Amino acid sequence: MARKPTARRGGGPVEDPAEAGGPDEFGDSPRRSRRPRAGAGGRWWIGVGRAVLWAFIIVVIFNGVWMPLRGGLAEPATDDESDAQQEPDFPETAASGFAARFAGVYLDADGLEDEERADALAAFVPEGRAASFAAEGQSVSGDGIGVVGVDVRDEENAVVTLSADVDGAPMSLDVPIYAAGPDSFVVSGPPALLAAPGRAELPAPETADTDAAARDELLPRLERFFGAYAEDPDYLSDFVEPGARIDRLPPDTLEFVELVDIVVPASGSGDNDGRQVTAEVVWTPAGAGEDASSELTQSYELTVVKDGESWYVREIHGAPQSFGE
Numbered sequence: 377m378a379r380k381p382t383a384r385r386g387g388g389p390v391e392d393p394a395e396a397g398g399p400d401e402f403g404d405s406p407r408r409s410r411r412p413r414a415g416a417g418g419r420w421w422i423g424v425g426r427a428v429l430w431a432f433i434i435v436v437i438f439n440g441v442w443m444p445l446r447g448g449l450a451e452p453a454t455d456d457e458s459d460a461q462q463e464p465d466f467p468e469t470a471a472s473g474f475a476a477r478f479a480g481v482y483l484d485a486d487g488l489e490d491e492e493r494a495d496a497l498a499a500f501v502p503e504g505r506a507a508s509f510a511a512e513g514q515s516v517s518g519d520g521i522g523v524v525g526v527d528v529r530d531e532e533n534a535v536v537t538l539s540a541d542v543d544g545a546p547m548s549l550d551v552p553i554y555a556a557g558p559d560s561f562v563v564s565g566p567p568a569l570l571a572a573p574g575r576a577e578l579p580a581p582e583t584a585d586t587d588a589a590a591r592d593e594l595l596p597r598l599e600r601f602f603g604a605y606a607e608d609p610d611y612l613s614d615f616v617e618p619g620a621r622i623d624r625l626p627p628d629t630l631e632f633v634e635l636v637d638i639v640v641p642a643s644g645s646g647d648n649d650g651r652q653v654t655a656e657v658v659w660t661p662a663g664a665g666e667d668a669s670s671e672l673t674q675s676y677e678l679t680v681v682k683d684g685e686s687w688y689v690r691e692i693h694g695a696p697q698s699f700g701e
Contacts, residue, residue: 464531467558472523474500474561475536475551482509482567483518483540483549501563509566516569518542518549524573532556533564539572546572581697585642587651594653594680594687595638601689602657603632617681617688633658633671653678654695 478500481493498506518540527535538549547569554564601615609624616622636656643651655676664670675698679691 464528466526466528466531466534467555468526468528468534470559471534471553471555471561472526472536475553475563476521476523476538478551478563479518479521479538479540479549479567483516483521483542509563516542518547521549524548542569548572578697578699581699587640587642590651590682590687591638591640594640595635597687598638598653598655598678598680598689599635602635602655605692606630606632606659615689617683617690620688620690622689622692628662630659630672631662631664633660636673650679650681650690653680654698656698 478497481496481500484493484496494506494509497509501509520539520541522539524537524539527537529535532555534553534555536551536553538551540547540549542549548571550568550570551563552565552567554562556562597615601612604611604615604624605622606625606629609627612622612624634657636658638656639654640651641653655678657674657676659672659674660670661672675695677693677695678689680687681690682688
């Protein structure tokens with residue numbers, strides 16, 4: 377049963393010793409409320425752990441977003457830049473001319489004694505090596521020498537491939553060249569005669585839609601253009617697009633015979649729409665008269681544009697792969 381508070385002098389009630397913080401009726405010490413000490417029970421370790429975990433999560437998320445972005449923003453080196461960095465700096469043009477001059481001497485056996493030929497070769501080969509390049513007695517001869525390509529091995533060494541008619545047969549000649557600088561060369565070993573490149577099989581041309589209406593408009597106009605192109609320079613500008621430059625053929629070289637045919641591919645609409653037209657033209661050398669055996673059939677690729685009702689020529693070149701339908 378709960379005790380009633382006892383009266384005290386002065387008329388006020390006496391507080392329960394247990395509630396007042398004094399000894400209770402059983403003589404126990406008074407119970408006092410205590411504040412827990414900071415960090416009691418390891419709670420501060422929990423806070424530190426949470427902070428470390430959140431920092432880890434933020435780092436993972438940041439790297440997951442930033443790394444792909446950084447990879448996408450980085451500009452990769454183009455193929456041209458990679459090739460420029462990897463290709464040795466060898467003076468190909470000058471070395472090709474040097475190799476061609478050497479081949480002109482090496483393949484020239486007409487009217488030269490062995491000693492004369494060795495002296496001529498001495499300007500191209502290492503000192504004391506000319507005799508090994510000069511064949512005793514009859515040697516091969518060649519003409520029609522031209523540069524085919526240059527196989528660069530490093531900044532100082534390359535093999536120049538030449539084409540030539542050797543003893544009347546088409547062949548290739550590989551000449552090893554050492555470059556001590558941009559204008560200092562020597563043949564670094566005996567050359568090698570090889571077979572000429574073989575003949576390729578021409579694939580069937582791709583079929584494309586043609587524009588019959590444009591062909592009918594262009595055919596008579598291009599006939600007049602080719603006539604002016606060879607024989608009437610004052611008339612040529614009437615067929616050339618304003619602002620474009622097309623130089624006429626040298627005077628008294630060719631005479632126009634006929635425009636055999638043209639192929640005009642279909643294209644989008646528009647008055648200024650350019651077309652790549654292929655034309656087959658027959659010429660004859662100037663002064664040849666009516667000798668049909670002297671006629672030359674040639675193929676041209678022309679870029680033509682339409683302005684209003686008239687077509688104009690913008691460019692003229694040789695046509696690639698014009699055989700076929």
